[in-house]
Amino acid sequence: MILLAVFMIAVAGVDIVMPLMTRYAVDTFIVPKNADGLGLFAIIYLSITLFQAVNVAIFILFAGKVETGVSYGIRKAGFSKLQELSFSYYDHASVGWLMTRITSDTTKLSEIIAWGLVDLVWGGSLMIGIATVMFIMHWKLTLLVLSVVPLLFWVSKKFQVLILSSYREVRKTNSKITASFNEGIMGAVTTKTLVRETDYLREFTHLTDKMYSSSFRAAVQSALYMPLVQIASVMGAGLAIWFGGSGVIAGDISYGMLVMFLSYATFFFQPVQEMARVFAELQNAQAAAERITSLIETDPEIRDHENTIQLIPSSLRGDIRFDNVGFEYKQGQKILNNFNLDVEAGSSIALVGETGGGKTSIISLVCRFYEPTSGKISIDGQDYTLYPLQWLQSHLGVVLQTPHLFSGTIMENIRYGKLTATDEEVIRAATQVQADAFISQLADGYSTIVTEGGTNLSTGQKQLISLARAIIADPAILIMDEATSSVDTETERLIQHAIDKLVKGRTSFIIAHRLSTIRNANRILVIEKGNITEDGNHDELITLKGRYFQLYTNQFQEEKTKEILK
Ligand SMILES: Nc1ncnc2c1ncn2[C@@H]1O[C@H](COP(=O)(O)OP(=O)(O)O)[C@@H](O)[C@H]1O
Ligand SMILES: [Mg+2]
Structure with a gap:
C-alpha cells in the first residue's frame, strides 16, 4: 500500500509537469516560430510520457495486488473463524448473513481499500500540486479559477449522500432478494407441496419492483450530478480564458501561461468528483468493515481454556x-x-x-x-x-438424524472418519452397517459421486453412510441421535446386530425412536x-x-x- 501511494504521487507529479511542458513549448517554439532545441524537447517529452506509462502500469498492478490480497486475507480469516465457531453461534447467525460477509462485504472493502487509496492519493496530490504551481505562476488568476471549488465540493457532497442512500436501499433490497432466492431454492419441494408458488412469486415481484425503482432513482441522481461537475469545471476554464485572455491582450500574461492555466483549470476538477465519491463510499465501507470484524473477532464460546491440562492422556476410557x-x-x-x-x-x-x-x-x-x-x-x-x-x-463418534455428506465419492465420505483407512476397511465398515448392499447396487458403487448435501441419496442411505463413517473411526464414545430413523424396519433389524457389536466395549448413547x-x-x-x-x-x-x-x-x-x- 505504501508503494502504491508512492507511485500515485509520481503519477500526479507527471500530470502536473505536463502543462508546464506545454507552456514552455508554446512560449519558446510556437509563438516566436523558432525550432532551435525542439529535438531535445521532443526527447524529454517522450521520456516523461514513457515514465508515466510505466508508472500507470505499475500502479494498476499494485492496486490489483492490494485488492486481491485484502480479500484473500479477509476470506481466509473469515473461513477459518467459521470452522472454529461453536454451535451456539450458528443458532443465531443466518447462512445468508454469513455469506454476505464473506462475499460482497469483502469485495466492497478490498475495492475501496485499493482503489480508494489510488483516488485519494492521486487526487489529493494533484490538487495540491496544481494549486501550488498556479499560485506561484499567477496568484490572482489562480484565485479566480479556484473560486468555484467550494461550491463544487458542497454540491458533490450533497449529491453523494443522496446517491449513496439510494444505493444503500438497492443493496438492502438486493440482500432480501438473495435470501428469497435461497429460500426458494432450499424450499422448492415444500413450496410445491403447499402450492405456494403464486404467493411466493407475488412477494418476489414486490421485491424486484422495489429494487428497480431504487436503482432507477440512483441512476437519475448520478445523471444529474455528472453534468454539474462538468459545468463547474467549464466555468473555471471560462474564467481563465476571460481574465487570462485580457491579460494576454494587455501583454502581462504569455500565451503559454494561458494555455497552461486552461489545462490546469480543467484538470483540477477531475479528482473532485472522484474524491467526493471515495469519501462517500468510505462511510459505507466502514459499515462493511465493522460487520466483517464483528465476525472475525467473535470468540468461539467453546474453546480451550488457559488452564487446559498439559499432559493429555494417551487414551480415553x-x-x-x-x-x-x-x-x-x-x-x-x-x-x-x-x-x-x-x-x-x-x-x-x-x-x-x-x-x-x-x-x-x-x-x-x-x-x-x-x-x-x-x-x-x-x-x-x-x-x-x-x-x-x-x-x-x-x-467421539457422532451420528445425527440429519446426516451431512460432503461432495465427493461415497468411499471418500466414509473415509472421512479415518483418513488412513484402506478401501477394504471402508468396505468392511459399510458391510457392518448393511450399507454395502445398496452401495454395490449403484452403477458406480463406492465411486458414486455424492452431490452437494447428498441429494442423490435417500435419507436412510445417508444415515447408513454416516454410521459407517462413525464406526470406521473406532471412537471411545459413540453417540447416535435417531441415527437410523429413516432406515426401513427390515434394514434396521439387520443393522441392529452390528450396533449391538459396535457398542460393546465403548461408552455409547443411543437415542432411537423405535424402541x-x-x-x-x-x-x-x-x-x-x-x-x-x-x-x-x-x-x-x-x-x-x-x-x-x-x-x-x-x-x-x-x-x-x-x-x-x-
Ligand atoms: N439450538 C437451540 N436453541 C434454543 N433452544 C433449543 C435449541 N435446541 C433445542 N432447543 C430447545 O430445547 C428443548 C429440548 O430439545 P431437544 O434436546 O432437542 O429435545 P429432544 O431431542 O428430546 O427432542 C426444546 O424445548 C427445544 O425447543
Ligand atoms: Mg432430538
Whole structure:
C-alpha cells in the first residue's frame, strides 16, 4: 500500500509537469516560430510520457495486488473463524448473513481499500500540486479559477449522500432478494407441496419492483450530478480564458501561461468528483468493515481454556459424569436443571422420551458442542472443559438424524472418519452397517459421486453412510441421535446386530425412536422435561410398568398390527 501511494504521487507529479511542458513549448517554439532545441524537447517529452506509462502500469498492478490480497486475507480469516465457531453461534447467525460477509462485504472493502487509496492519493496530490504551481505562476488568476471549488465540493457532497442512500436501499433490497432466492431454492419441494408458488412469486415481484425503482432513482441522481461537475469545471476554464485572455491582450500574461492555466483549470476538477465519491463510499465501507470484524473477532464460546491440562492422556476410557448440570440455550430458558448422571465406561445408555424432552441437548453436552451453564461434566474423572477440545472430540463418534455428506465419492465420505483407512476397511465398515448392499447396487458403487448435501441419496442411505463413517473411526464414545430413523424396519433389524457389536466395549448413547432397537442397552433412561424419570434395563423398566412400559407396549402393538395387516 505504501508503494502504491508512492507511485500515485509520481503519477500526479507527471500530470502536473505536463502543462508546464506545454507552456514552455508554446512560449519558446510556437509563438516566436523558432525550432532551435525542439529535438531535445521532443526527447524529454517522450521520456516523461514513457515514465508515466510505466508508472500507470505499475500502479494498476499494485492496486490489483492490494485488492486481491485484502480479500484473500479477509476470506481466509473469515473461513477459518467459521470452522472454529461453536454451535451456539450458528443458532443465531443466518447462512445468508454469513455469506454476505464473506462475499460482497469483502469485495466492497478490498475495492475501496485499493482503489480508494489510488483516488485519494492521486487526487489529493494533484490538487495540491496544481494549486501550488498556479499560485506561484499567477496568484490572482489562480484565485479566480479556484473560486468555484467550494461550491463544487458542497454540491458533490450533497449529491453523494443522496446517491449513496439510494444505493444503500438497492443493496438492502438486493440482500432480501438473495435470501428469497435461497429460500426458494432450499424450499422448492415444500413450496410445491403447499402450492405456494403464486404467493411466493407475488412477494418476489414486490421485491424486484422495489429494487428497480431504487436503482432507477440512483441512476437519475448520478445523471444529474455528472453534468454539474462538468459545468463547474467549464466555468473555471471560462474564467481563465476571460481574465487570462485580457491579460494576454494587455501583454502581462504569455500565451503559454494561458494555455497552461486552461489545462490546469480543467484538470483540477477531475479528482473532485472522484474524491467526493471515495469519501462517500468510505462511510459505507466502514459499515462493511465493522460487520466483517464483528465476525472475525467473535470468540468461539467453546474453546480451550488457559488452564487446559498439559499432559493429555494417551487414551480415553469413557467414564462420563454429570454433576448438578444446568443448561440453557438462551438465558432464562432452562433445559436441564440439577441434572445428575453417572455413566460407567463401556456401558450403553439409551435415551427415550417425548420430543422436546432434552435428549439431543444432553448428548450435545456430552459432545461439548455446548457446555453446561452450571454444574460440571467429567470425563474419566476430570472436568471435561479442561481437555483440549480437538483431542476430546477426536474420541467421539457422532451420528445425527440429519446426516451431512460432503461432495465427493461415497468411499471418500466414509473415509472421512479415518483418513488412513484402506478401501477394504471402508468396505468392511459399510458391510457392518448393511450399507454395502445398496452401495454395490449403484452403477458406480463406492465411486458414486455424492452431490452437494447428498441429494442423490435417500435419507436412510445417508444415515447408513454416516454410521459407517462413525464406526470406521473406532471412537471411545459413540453417540447416535435417531441415527437410523429413516432406515426401513427390515434394514434396521439387520443393522441392529452390528450396533449391538459396535457398542460393546465403548461408552455409547443411543437415542432411537423405535424402541425395539434399544432393548439391549445396559441402561434405558426416560427423559421428561429435562429430568430422568426412569432408569434401568429393559426388563426392569417393563416390570416397573411406568412410562417406558407404556411407550413400549404401544409401539409393540402398532408393529404387530402392521405385520398382521401386511
Ligand atoms: N439450538 C437451540 N436453541 C434454543 N433452544 C433449543 C435449541 N435446541 C433445542 N432447543 C430447545 O430445547 C428443548 C429440548 O430439545 P431437544 O434436546 O432437542 O429435545 P429432544 O431431542 O428430546 O427432542 C426444546 O424445548 C427445544 O425447543
Ligand atoms: Mg432430538
